[in-house]
Amino acid sequence: MAQDYTPVPAAKENMGQPIARYEALQKVTGAKIYADDLPVPGRPAYAWMVTSGIAKGRITSIDDSAALAVPGVQMVMTHENRPPLGDAKTFSSGGLAITELAPLAGPEVHHDGQPVALIVADTFEAAREASFKLKIAYTEDTPTATFGSPGATQKNLKEVNPSFEPIRFNDAGAALAGSAHTIDSEYYTPIQHHNAIELFSTTAYWDGPRLVLHEPSQFVWGLKNAAAEQLQTDSETVRIKSPFVGGAFGSKAAMTHRTALAAMASKQLGRPVKLVAMRDQGFTHSGHRQETRQRVRLGCDASGKLTGYDHTQWEFTARTTPYSNGGLEKTAAMYDFKAVKSDNYVVQGDRNVPTFMRSPAEVPTVYALEAAMNELAAEAGIDPVEFRKMNDTRVDPVKGVPYTSRSLNQCLDAAAERFGWSRRNPQPRSMRQGEWLIGWGCSMAMYPTQMSPSTARVTLKRNGTASIEVAAHDVGTGCYTIAAQAAGERLGIDPTRISVQMGDSRLPPGPVSGGSISTASVTSAVANACDRLNERLGLPADATADQRRAAIAAMSMPELDATGSWFPAELDQKAVDALYEGGVRIVGGSTDKRAMYAFGAEMVEVRINERTREVRVPRIVGAFAAGHIMNPRTAHSQYLGGLIWGIGSALHESTEIDHKRARYTNDNIAEYLIPVNADIGEVDIIMVPEVDDEINVLGVKGIGELANVGTPAAITDAIWHATGIRIRDLPVRIEKLL
Amino acid sequence: MADRSPSFDQVSRRGLIKGGVAGAAVTSVQAKAQVRGGAENTAAEPTVQRVPITLDINGQHRELTVDTRSTLLDVLRHDLELTGSKKGCDHGQCGACTVHLDGTRTLSCLTLAVQAEGKAVTTIEGLGSPDNLHPMQRAFVDNDAFQCGYCTPGQIMSGVACITEGHAGSDAEIREYMSGNLCRCAAYPNIVAAVKQARGEMEG
Numbered sequence: 049m050a051q052d053y054t055p056v057p058a059a060k061e062n063m064g065q066p067i068a069r070y071e072a073l074q075k076v077t078g079a080k081i082y083a084d085d086l087p088v089p090g091r092p093a094y095a096w097m098v099t100s101g102i103a104k105g106r107i108t109s110i111d112d113s114a115a116l117a118v119p120g121v122q123m124v125m126t127h128e129n130r131p132p133l134g135d136a137k138t139f140s141s142g143g144l145a146i147t148e149l150a151p152l153a154g155p156e157v158h159h160d161g162q163p164v165a166l167i168v169a170d171t172f173e174a175a176r177e178a179s180f181k182l183k184i185a186y187t188e189d190t191p192t193a194t195f196g197s198p199g200a201t202q203k204n205l206k207e208v209n210p211s212f213e214p215i216r217f218n219d220a221g222a223a224l225a226g227s228a229h230t231i232d233s234e235y236y237t238p239i240q241h242h243n244a245i246e247l248f249s250t251t252a253y254w255d256g257p258r259l260v261l262h263e264p265s266q267f268v269w270g271l272k273n274a275a276a277e278q279l280q281t282d283s284e285t286v287r288i289k290s291p292f293v294g295g296a297f298g299s300k301a302a303m304t305h306r307t308a309l310a311a312m313a314s315k316q317l318g319r320p321v322k323l324v325a326m327r328d329q330g331f332t333h334s335g336h337r338q339e340t341r342q343r344v345r346l347g348c349d350a351s352g353k354l355t356g357y358d359h360t361q362w363e364f365t366a367r368t369t370p371y372s373n374g375g376l377e378k379t380a381a382m383y384d385f386k387a388v389k390s391d392n393y394v395v396q397g398d399r400n401v402p403t404f405m406r407s408p409a410e411v412p413t414v415y416a417l418e419a420a421m422n423e424l425a426a427e428a429g430i431d432p433v434e435f436r437k438m439n440d441t442r443v444d445p446v447k448g449v450p451y452t453s454r455s456l457n458q459c460l461d462a463a464a465e466r467f468g469w470s471r472r473n474p475q476p477r478s479m480r481q482g483e484w485l486i487g488w489g490c491s492m493a494m495y496p497t498q499m500s501p502s503t504a505r506v507t508l509k510r511n512g513t514a515s516i517e518v519a520a521h522d523v524g525t526g527c528y529t530i531a532a533q534a535a536g537e538r539l540g541i542d543p544t545r546i547s548v549q550m551g552d553s554r555l556p557p558g559p560v561s562g563g564s565i566s567t568a569s570v571t572s573a574v575a576n577a578c579d580r581l582n583e584r585l586g587l588p589a590d591a592t593a594d595q596r597r598a599a600i601a602a603m604s605m606p607e608l609d610a611t612g613s614w615f616p617a618e619l620d621q622k623a624v625d626a627l628y629e630g631g632v633r634i635v636g637g638s639t640d641k642r643a644m645y646a647f648g649a650e651m652v653e654v655r656i657n658e659r660t661r662e663v664r665v666p667r668i669v670g671a672f673a674a675g676h677i678m679n680p681r682t683a684h685s686q687y688l689g690g691l692i693w694g695i696g697s698a699l700h701e702s703t704e705i706d707h708k709r710a711r712y713t714n715d716n717i718a719e720y721l722i723p724v725n726a727d728i729g730e731v732d733i734i735m736v737p738e739v740d741d742e743i744n745v746l747g748v749k750g751i752g753e754l755a756n757v758g759t760p761a762a763i764t765d766a767i768w769h770a771t772g773i774r775i776r777d778l779p780v781r782i783e784k785l786l
Numbered sequence: 787m788a789d790r791s792p793s794f795d796q797v798s799r800r801g802l803i804k805g806g807v808a809g810a811a812v813t814s815v816q817a818k819a820q821v822r823g824g825a826e827n828t829a830a831e832p833t834v835q836r837v838p839i840t841l842d843i844n845g846q847h848r849e850l851t852v853d854t855r856s857t858l859l860d861v862l863r864h865d866l867e868l869t870g871s872k873k874g875c876d877h878g879q880c881g882a883c884t885v886h887l888d889g890t891r892t893l894s895c896l897t898l899a900v901q902a903e904g905k906a907v908t909t910i911e912g913l914g915s916p917d918n919l920h921p922m923q924r925a926f927v928d929n930d931a932f933q934c935g936y937c938t939p940g941q942i943m944s945g946v947a948c949i950t951e952g953h954a955g956s957d958a959e960i961r962e963y964m965s966g967n968l969c970r971c972a973a974y975p976n977i978v979a980a981v982k983q984a985r986g987e988m989e990g
Contacts, residue, residue, distance in 0.1 A: 055929040055976040068927055075935030076923040076942060078870020078910035085869035094864075119834045172864060173855040174834070245874040245882050245970050246936045294872070294936030295970050327875045524934030524971050681930050685973060689933060692972035717968065718879040724965040725974040726958075 053730070056681045061737040062747075064537070066681035070528035070548055071292060081292040083262040084249040084324065092251065092320035093122055095313055096175035097306065098165040098182055099329055100157045103191035103710035104398040107155040107164060107184055114181035115167060120174035122317055124182065125166040127152040131312050136278040138369055138401075139302060140209065142631065144267065144274035146302035146335055147401045148369045151309050157186065158368050159400040160711040161332025166309045168321055191710035192397035194239075194339060194364055202362070205392040208370040215380055217446045218387035220345075223356030227347025229428040233420055235344070236777045237412040238702035240337040241330070242405055243717055246294025248330055252310035253320035258285045259311055265290040265551070266301040267560035268519050272553040273630025274303040279311055283630070288553040293561075296523040298404035299334045301562045306333070331715040335403025336703065338371070339364045342416035346423075352430045354439045358389045361413060365394045366401040375409025378496060379417040381444035381638050381645070383436070388446055398710050404562055406690075407753035410495060411697060411760075418491040418761030419776065422768075426474075432490050432765065433460050433469055433649075444643040451643045453740040455673035456492060459649035462734045463490075463671035467651040476772040484655040487770025491758035493648035493672065497749040498636025499616040500559035501623040502573035506535055507609035508581050512600055514539055515547040520558035520570045522550060525752055526682030527566050533678055534571035534746065538578035540596035556611055557627040563634055564750025567678060569614065572745040577612025584608060614745065617641065642742070646749040648672035650691070650759055654766040661785040663767065665695050667730035668759075673738035674749040680735060687733045687755045694759020696723045699779050839903040843868070844912025852899040859883045859894035862909060870910035870939045874968070881967030884940040884947075885909050891947035910939035913946070921987035922946050925980040933971035941967045945981045946988075954985045 056066050074081050112124040130152045137143025149158060157164070165182055169175035192199035205212045224230055251262040259281065265271045268288040276283035293300055306323050314321040325333045345358040359379060363372050376390035405411075425435035437457050443450050464470065472488050473479065479486035504518040516531050528548040536543035549555055559569045582591070585599040585608070613624045616635045623633040636644055652668045670691050677683045700721035704713045714720050740747045760778055767785070768774050775784050835854040840847065843866065852861055857876075862868040862885070871894055874882035878896040885894045886908040914920035922945045925931070932938040944967045948954050953963035960981050961974070969977065 053975060053979065055931070055979045069930070071935070072927045073916040073919070075932055075938050076910075076919065076926045077914065077916055078868075078939045080869055082869075082936065087867075171853060171856075172860055173853050177855070243970055244934070244936070245872070245880055245968060246934070247873060293934060295934040297970070324873070327877065327879075524932075526933075682933075685930050685933050685971070685976065688975060689972040692974065696972075716877060716879060717875050718877070722968060722970065723972060723974070724968060725977065726961040726965040728961070728972075728974045731975050 057684050057735070059680055060735065062739055063677040064533050064679050066679055067529065067533065067543060069526055069682065070532060082246060082294050083264045083290050084251065086262045086289060088251055088253055088320040090319055092322045093168050093170060093317055094172040094175045095166055095168045095310060095321050095323035096179045097163050097309065097323060097325055097329060098167060098179050099332065100160060100162040100164050102157055102186050102188045103160040105157050105186045105188040107157065108187055109185045110165070111183040114183065115178040118169070118174050118178040118181060120170040121167060121178045122170065123168045123313065125152065125313060126164065127154050133308055134278050134280040136274055136303065144270040144303045144630065146304050146403055151305035159332065159366065159398055161329060161400060163305045163309065166313060168313045168317060193705050193707045193710035194397060195341060195362070195395060197397060197707060200395050200397050202393050202395045205372055205374060205394055208394055209372060212374060212392065214392070215377060215388050215390040215446060220356040220358045220387040220389035223387035224345055224347045224358060227355045228350040229424060230345065230347040231420055231423045231427055232345045233423060233776055235342040235416040235419060237340045237415060238778055239339045239705065240405060240697070240701045241703050241720060242297040242299035243720060243722060244295025244297055244299060247327065248304065248306060248325040248333055249323065250306045250310040251320060251322045252314040254315055257281070258287070260287045260289065261307060261311065262289050263307060264293040264296070264300050266293065266296050266521050266523060266562055268521070268551060268553040269557040269627060270560060270630040270632065271303055271307070275307050275311065278308050290521065290551040292551065293521060293523040297406045298408065298562060301560055302334065302403055304334050327717055328715040331703065331712050332400045335401055337405035337408065337411065338402035340412040342412065344416050344420040346420045348424060348428055352428050352435055352438055354383055354385050356387045357385045359416065360391045362393045362395055365396055366399050367396045369401040370394050370396055371402045373409035375413040378409065378637055379413050380446045381643055382417065382492070382494060383439040384441040385445050406693060407495060407757045410753065410757040414494060414757045415760045418758050419764055422489065422761060422765040423774070431474065433464055436460060436492055444638040447638045447643070449638055449641060449643050451645065452742045453675065453738055454645065454647060455736055455738045456647040456649065458736050459647055459671040459673055462736050463649040463651050463669050466732060466734060467669045469651055476769050483658045485658055485770040487654050487766040487768065488651065489762040489764070489766030489769055490649065490651045491762035493650055493670070493754055493758040495564060495646050495750065495754040495757055496637030497568065497644035497646055497743060498563040498565045498634050499744055500565045500569045500632065500634050501613065501615040501619060501627055502558045502569040503556040503611060503613040503624065503627065504558070504570065504573040504577050505556050505609055505611045506574060506577035506581060507607055508539065508600060510600060510603045510606050512541065512597065513545045514541055515549070516574060517549045517555045518558045518570060518573065519553055519555040520550045520566055521561035523561055525566065525686060526679060527570065529682060530567055530678040531570055531574050534574045535578050538575050539581065540593050560632050563636065564752045565634060567750055568744045568748045571678065571748060572614035573612050575745045576614050577610045580610035580612055581608060584610065616744065644743055646672065646674035646751060646754050648754055650762045652762045652766050654763060654770055656767065656770050656785065661782045663699055663780060665729060665763065667732065668695065669732045670755055671734040671736050672751065672754060673736040674751045674754065675738055675740040675743060676747040677735055678748060683735065683751055684733055686752050688731055690755025691731055691759060692723050692728055693756035695727070695763065697756065697778065698760035698763035702779050837900060839900055841902055842906040844908060854900055856899045857895050858897040858899045858902050861899040862894060868909050868911055872936055872939060874937065880937070881944060882937050882940040884943040884967065886943060886947065891944055910942060913942065920946070922980070922984040925984040929976045929980040929983060931973050931976040931980040933973060937967060937969045941969065941977055945984065948981060949985050949988050954981055
């Protein structure tokens with residue numbers, strides 16, 4: 049680490065203060081703030097989910113006699129005896145279920161790891177022991193594992209998602225044919241799993257008709273409504289408690305099978321039931337980033353100006369529920385392309401359903417675009433940083449709408465200066481130190497600025513304090529902290545005197561914590577509530593601190609509260625109303641009015657041992673511009689985590705699959721490699737000031753999914769620069785460099 | 787990749803045999819694989835044994851009766867309501883369950899409760915309180931050495947041990963000896979900065 053590394057940077061232009069996290073003391077003292085730690089009334093029973101040992105086939109018999117004989121076992125629930133359940137819609141149908149398959153629906157097995165039984169006992173140990181003794185016999189069919197496996201079926205994305213449109217902007221084929229330089233490359237991105245350190249848990253208990261669920265969730269209002277729908281009960285009787293989430297990255301947005309399983313078991317037994325999916329079960333329980341193949345054809349004229357761009361993506365998905373990320377309309381907006389063609393296919397097999405994972409569409413598609421940009425720059429003999437700058441655009445070329453703000457070139461300049469990019473010799477294999485080959489690479493990072501309607505209640509107290517209530521979520525992002533900062537700024541109150549409640553479905557509804565929408569959406573609703581309070585106090589927008597203090601002290605009531613709401617310009621009040629039904633409306637990227645994106649530039653040095661081919665990343669620089677930064681401390685940590693995720697994506701992460709049996713083979717957190725402390729060298733983050741008055745109330749862009757986009761392209765280009773070898777198949781491990 | 791297994795306290799085999807559970811544990815693992823494959827089950831007859839143990843937990847003398855199959859982690863979380871120690875894998879891979887046993891960092895998910903008999907257990911709850919933070923806890927706050935916070939109790943317990951073991955001499959050494967604790971939010975550089983800050987206070 050550099051001697052001048054600053055974990056908590058000071059505020060610069062257009063930034064809030066780097067105050068400590070609202071919950072910092074709780075997190076360092078082991079306080080009970082996560083769903084599985086919350087107390088329950090009475091001693092709970094413990095559930096163990098038994099999951100399928102085959103990927104395709106049918107259960108022919110279940111013998112639970114030995115399992116039931118284990119002392120302490122209370123019940124074994126299977127498809128033969130489970131209570132009736134209602135349907136639950138998936139995300140693409142306006143619901144929240146991860147799969148169209150209901151829990152314990154029948155004897156058919158559709159994927160490896162499908163829950164096939166639930167064992168509940170007085171102790172965790174007894175439930176686990178009984179799981180070893182439950183005898184399940186299957187007839188097994190040959191499953192389809194992945195691309196190229198027998199039985200894989202391909203469909204145009206439009207067949208499964210009618211709102212998808214392939215892009216045909218001018219004649220990309222002709223533009224490519226007339227280009228001075230072209231490349232035509234295929235890329236592969238692997239299966240990845242979120243692997244948050246917190247396991248997937250649900251604790252359920254009933255109080256008469258009322259159901260309480262302690263479950264880590266990125267969307268408590270959505271989960272409340274989805275659980276009620278599946279359990280065929282009134283959503284007003286269901287409460288979700290999830291004060292803090294121990295990492296999510298997309299894996300705790302959807303409703304999985306365990307919610308209904310725990311609720312049904314608790315109802316039958318009349319006591320609280322705790323269900324925790326073990327780490328290996330987590331690999332098939334709540335989705336993953338699906339593997340993709342990408343083909344990119346890209347051209348430029350003799351001066352280096354881009355001409356045609358033709359991108360096709362194939363995503364591997366589940367037969368039961370063809371989840372897809374798409375995303376090529378976003379890569380098409382990135383540069384000044386003269387013609388664009390893109391197509392997207394889904395390929396289906398006998399697998400569990402994929403789901404959102406940090407920058408779902410952007411990680412694979414921007415990797416392919418940016419790797420192609422680097423290859424074309426080399427082909428044309430142009431510096432890759434210069435190549436990007438000369439192809440900058442102020443409008444989305446396909447949709448023809450202007451960017452509200454776009455600071456990619458400023459990011460490229462800032463990163464290049466800090467990195468020392470001007471000293472780069474463009475020749476591959478031109479740098480070495482002893483037996484270490486050295487290479488430098490770069491990439492653009494981008495993430496669409498997305499927003500959702502939100503509400504928030506703010507209560508002002510005569511003693512000069514305030515409180516905020518909104519069913520938003522803190523997955524490690526600092527949401528409590530920045531909500532207090534947003535209100536503090538508006539009310540003239542020190543944010544440390546403002547209490548915050550989130551992660552409870554009894555609070556006014558907030559947005560799903562996904563798509564990096566929380567900061568923009570929640571702070572806008574909080575600001576609206578504060579504006580209403582100020583209005584009721586008769587305070588002008590530019591009131592002084594003294595005027596504010598006097599008005600608060602003169603309040604006739606001890607407390608004054610206001611519920612605010614906000615929706616992005618593309619939506620209307622109906623989208624706010626839909627929040628109460630658990631509905632999700634997200635607006636972002638390029639709409640028919642404007643293009644909204646945050647940008648960054650990343651530069652990386654790799655060192656590759658010439659003998660062993662070990663790859664190290666001694667330093668990485670990331671420069672990012674994302675409008676108003678609420679808190680440079682939490683922003684820095686999100687960028688830091690993002691860059692390290694990018695390194696993991698490039699070099700470590702991949703879930704391997706048994707091609708014959710369609711089962712994951714490294715379903716644990718030692719063999720699914722993620723970066724460890726010793727993998728990480730110097731990380732240098734630059735926050736480039738940017739003002740965007742148009743985008744939302746406080747001018748903020750979401751940043752949680754920005755920094756991990758593009759990193760793999762920077763690293764693969766640095767590997768090429770070091771070795772002369774182009775790897776287009778992630779992750780880049782030693783065996784690919786032999 | 788770095789070595790993922792710093793020198794944690796070795797499991798005491800004598801303790802295992804004394805607890806009378808080694809056979810049951812091994813049989814269970816084999817049986818699981820067979821059930822998952824759908825074959826015949828050969829697990830041993832159920833054997834529930836509860837044995838009395840005494841522990842010193844966070845400075846308090848506790849007498850407990852524990853299931854011989856229970857891990858120290860599950861006894862802490864389920865029986866003693868000390869939920870600060872986290873279960874992230876139950877296989878000794880992530881480090882979130884790290885506690886101190888007689889001052890040595892130990893994975894409580896790989897330690898049967900009966901193995902802790904007579905030992906002093908320190909968990910995150912016993913290290914410091916919001917009003918009286920341990921220097922390592924303060925350093926984690928100051929350096930924003932966490933995001934979601936779920937691995938943090940384990941990181942802090944390892945960070946303290948990293949210093950008392952004498953393995954915090956350089957950034958590279960800290961990185962190596964903190965690599966048994968995974969952080970999916972990837973706060974690693976801030977964790978290194980926190981360990982360095984606390985090292986100054988703990989040794990000063």
